[in-house]
Amino acid sequence: MHNGFMVLHGNRLETLTELVVDWLRQHPLAPLDEEIFLVQSNGMAQWLKLQLAGALGISAGFQFQMPARFLWSAYRTALGEDRVPRTSPFDKSRLLWRLYRLLPTLLDAPHFGPLRHFLADDVDGRKRHQLAERLADLFDAYQVYRADWLA
DSSP, rough: OOOOOOOOSSSSSHHHHHHHHHHHHHSOOOOOOOHHHOOOSSSHHHHHHHHHHHSSSOSSEEEEEOOOHHHHHHHHHHHHHTTTSSOTTHHHHHHHHHHHGGGGTTTTTGGHHHHHHHTTTTTHHHSHHHHHHHHHHHHHHHHHHOOHHHH
């Protein structure tokens, strides 16, 4: 198989890693090719890199992506780069700033009293930025685990 998509899932990471290592040993990549792994977190990517390096002696030619970013890239490839923006509107870095701009517009609503109280002494915008970042992280996780909640 020169190009393709393989889905491996299970609840024992060690078993999945052994399977991937066996596959990579039997089907080595060409020198400039990259293998893409979809992982659920940056911590998982780091763990898998270390496991692959330990088993193969090196961890090179591997790319680790979150599912949402991979899907957006697939959309751009399938639909055309000129028809799909480079980054998703739900990309965490873009979403952070959209939420940062949105938060002050909510302060006058009566049911956002706790938010108004939290941001009352935020003269330099630091608290608002931290809150927007936490919310962006939360919405980023929703894309993977609770996409229906985003609706």
